[in-house]
Amino acid sequence: MKNIFKIIAILFGFSVLIYSCDKDPDKPVYDLIESPETGAVLRTISIDNNLLDVFNPESAFKVTLEEQDEENGALMENIEVLVAFNDRTPDNGTTPPSEAMAKTIPASDFSSGPIGLPRATVSVTFGEAVSAMGLTEDDYDLGDIIVVKFRLNLTDGRSFGPESSSSVLTGIYFNSPFQYNSLLSCTPPPGDYVVKMFDSFGDGWQTDGGNGGSGITVVLDGSTTIEVGMCSYHEESDFECTGWPSGQGENECGDQYCFFEAEAIVTIPEGTTSAAWNFPGDQYGEIRFEIYAPDGSLVFDSGDFGETGAGLLPFVVCAD
Template sequence: MKRYSNKLIMTVLAGTALLFTACQEGDNPIDFINENETRGAVLRTIEIFSPELPIGDAEGFFGLEAEIQTQEDGDNVDFVEVYVAFNDNTGGTDTKDEALHETIDPSEFFIGEFGYPRFRSEVTLGAMQATLGLNNSQVRGGDQFRIRYELVLDDGRRYSFADNTGTLTGSFFRSPFLYSADVVCPPIGPLPGVYTVEMQDSFGDGWQTTTGDGGPGLTLTLSTGEVFEFLICSDYEANANCSGGGSAGTATFTMPDGVESAEWNFPGDFYGEISFQIIHPSGATIADVGTGSGAGPVVINYCFDYD
């Protein structure tokens, strides 16, 4: 039988106790803060909701629920500052440096499931535009707003994105302090006004969409039940709704008020000679279809409906 000295046994027990204690303490998020006193505070992401901002919707918002963790369980947080900035990603010169948007008071905090204070923040598109001095024409699909949160403690210390480390931004803490919200262009009801369809035929003998002689034209079906048809008159087949002749034709129509949807459909390009553009009442091109395009729905650039 092997004999073990008391010294060896005590060493093993001490090591086991240390390992157990380390596992227990290491699973608690606040341990990181306690071991790194100079950081002082963490803003942990719980949920991001409404991360996209539909263009033209002043009430569309970026939403965040976040949890505050400090050495004093969040009791030493004086307030949270919210800053906003704007990146013009669509070729303009309207990028805006960040500005203070609002302040969140501790009275708006609530206690989360782990005993730490949380808050919910909703920052609307209209309010951010007002803070940064942006009008609707300066905000386009593809642009981006950035929202930054800054914790201000009761001793004057501040913690935000610039104080972050890889540990805090990783999957465990998810504490970036800085978030982005993209401006998007969802389908909307067509805006009323006079639309123009510019049509071309590269061969110069009018449109032949589904047959060598002609065929139906580009159609627009409204939710009201009205149907419009557009095509260049063919040299080989008559169509009462055609316009122009030979190489080019232009047609207009008036979109009435109250239309909920408008579906454009292209019957096809039999010889690969047809092209056309749909022009919004503002003068913006909302569709540009080139020669050789297949039959099917026409993709509309909804962003231009706000120009």
């Protein structure tokens, strides 16, 4: 691998596979489609880690899944876990796309979840993925993508996977994409990261909500979450605004158009092995932000106002 620091533009687009679980007209799927096909889904409960440390073969992509079929899980035979490589860093040469089987998980590895359906946390390590695809260090670099795909096999011979997906219920109850992107990353430098935030309209941030919303979240080692953001004129929050129009102070401004800038600190402790930065979105296309590493270098610039969409922020900073 040639570089230990990159800023990468990555598209995280998923399609969603949806089939009905039974013929109860009260189910939400029946509100949207008139003649649903009976089948099965793997519903995403949570993505527990989507960063793979290229220097640690045991670093693992993890997702918690819930299986649902017309017999409430009784038809599941197994899940095949496939991995595919997506080369996003042509500086070290272009590695052709590849796909391979990483493992098979039997239905017996699932246990009954809170609503009586089979549920399990499924993982695939970086070492398992590159071994399955036959990749070497010369083939991948920081910022490349390993796509983790699932194929759900039923006891009656039917199978479901990404190729049979549709966008009927994107983001609603089932949330069953059958594939996920995992970013090749590394151990981040510890210290204070400065997040500078801006709003072009002057009424503060509206991210995933019209009157304010969530901030940027940083998930450390897949468990600890730090959240920072910019205040909004429209609702109270713990976020702050520190910038004011030229020549005016806070007391002189006095209306909703005073909320232009903010700055926050994200402290990554010593011993942290991964940090996933996520942006909740931009309701009105008025937001931009910059992230600076502990050494003062700019490591991520969201671009023009409204340019960055919701999701995992595609930048990598590695400790020496």
